[in-house]
Amino acid sequence: MHVILRVVRNRRWFDGVVLSAALLAAGCAAERAPATDLGADIDQVAATLVEQPLLHSASIGVVYRDREFIRHRGDMETGKPGPPSDATLYEIGSLSKTLAGTLMAHAVLERRVGLDDDVRMYLQGDYPNLQYKGEPIRIRHLLSHTGGLPNMLPERANTVLADFTDPRTPGELNAIYAGYGKADFFRDLHAVQIRQAPGKDYAYSSTGTELVAHVLETVYGSGYESLLRGFFRDSAAMTGLGIRLDDAQAARLAVGYHSDNPVPTTPMPQLPWGASGNVKATVPEMVKYLRFQLAGGPVVTESHRTLVQFDPEFSIGYFWNIVSGDRLKGVYYAHHGGVPRSQCYIYIIPKYDLGVFVITNQSGDQTARAMETAIDSLVERIAARENATGQGVSR
Template structure:
């Protein structure tokens, strides 16, 4: 497995929202390399992806040296003709965290807050528990999953997610989060126990991302959903991002399947802020996000800056997994997203001026591996194209 799988060894894929090959080295000619036949390559990869057991459909977006490609394959519902389209709204799960990280990078650049601020500066009430032997949880610890916070609140959700593939899991999550709001979150936050010094060990935490959204609301005096729409609308022309859907939008939400259950399952329940896993977007919107990332403006550059380095190959930026030392891919930025009925991946590979987004409407133990294989195949073919004269 390639280096991003280091994240898998640190956590189950799905506890991030819910759930975040060694190949031969090839040269890169750089410059504007023709993308001839790349669309056919993406078609082939998408077709192969949905041949995997339990996968019904998939969508792939690629931005390669300024050229954009979108492919949809398969049928959303088993046995019913109806592929996903550019209008399909997908749940992008923990990819939502990279959006929150981008907003926090912007806040840092605007000097609204500092990475070393004690998070309790932005909380109402007294939280003596959010420290370890006098060392507080700081904002940089939230962004790098090193604060020692639990993955999810309420704590019962972590027990439910430990048996993610159980067909009863989506229903159990829905019951836990029915009516679970910000006041409930803060009540449960008072009971959290920090067992080690923050900043040292990786412990994936959607709780930390929800707190990030609260901090952003505090410093900007605006609700998180509005901050999200305003920033990405202005900076990336992404006008279709949603955390909550109205009735018309809900009708466009992708049908999806949990584990090996042949019956479509319910959407991910609403979390208090939704920053850790409730964002919905179309594939064209994700193309805009890929382009925004590849443009590498000041906010993106800051969000890609390593806040903690675990070893020479793996670092964490503003919620981004940063992988170095891959001979084929170079240094790249990636994140996995998953909800009970969808999984996705985003890869940003500056070496090839390449961004890839892959999403399926099924969520099981092997879904991430199937998407990884699809992405590896695409990168191999693009690298080989750049190494071929003419």
């Protein structure tokens, strides 16, 4: 689940925290001059990131022109030496949505689902409410956050999330979702009111992503987590993805901090399907995902296809935010993920054959901006190196 409010910024990019305009002061001079190798650059960026207030640790995975880099910095818990590692399982929040979008792109290419299908084709029972003046919510509307559905079901979760940094938020979310299953979701879905024509206005919706998971279960006759594991195992050699963890996996789950609370908080509660924000993965697994995205192929190409263009610089594909016109990055694909104790970003930047995944075990109103600045710093270093030498990098 993406539990953070959508950031509008100038072009309505990214769903995320309402951020301040503060920049990272340390390291700005270093951004202007390329270091000896990209590994050193990533070390510097990671070190600068964990120097930010409240940030305890950070992990960065990079794929650049077929080379892989992973760096971990900081300590997971205050006062307890112990950095994250390649074995650390992270909650990747709403990056989970891009995985669901990829699975739906695969289903569309296999002609199991049509983008213009009325979502009610895949629901049992009568849902006359899932339309506006005769125009139904279609599959493409779920994928592009234009269906007019609420962010979360049950609706009271949205009230809690309206003040995300309130110290009571994690506990209140846990109480809301304790025992909240698929039957509860469909009960609440019957009560949803669509107040605008689908397909026009962006309204971020984890509810829509959970519906996507249900559609996939219906057309494939298999549970969503099984579909997730099977597809990415076969297509990207990702063997460590999971939604529900066994005891051994749970022991490797990263601790994390909510806002300015000095005490670690609880994991994100389980949602009915988990497609909107319950996926867990290690950084090496996410590096495989970066490779999969950069390699292209029919499914990735379809998932990156624009479904709705909101303005000349911002579009959305199969849950991917598509940003155009950026002087430094060119056209790129990105998504933010956030839960009460973790935030992350993924960027796919074809201009440099570059993929970046950054995650930290703290979730507050400054966290996303700090990560964005770190990524911008890294891209600037890569651009400077390419402009200066036109050559690759060493590990």
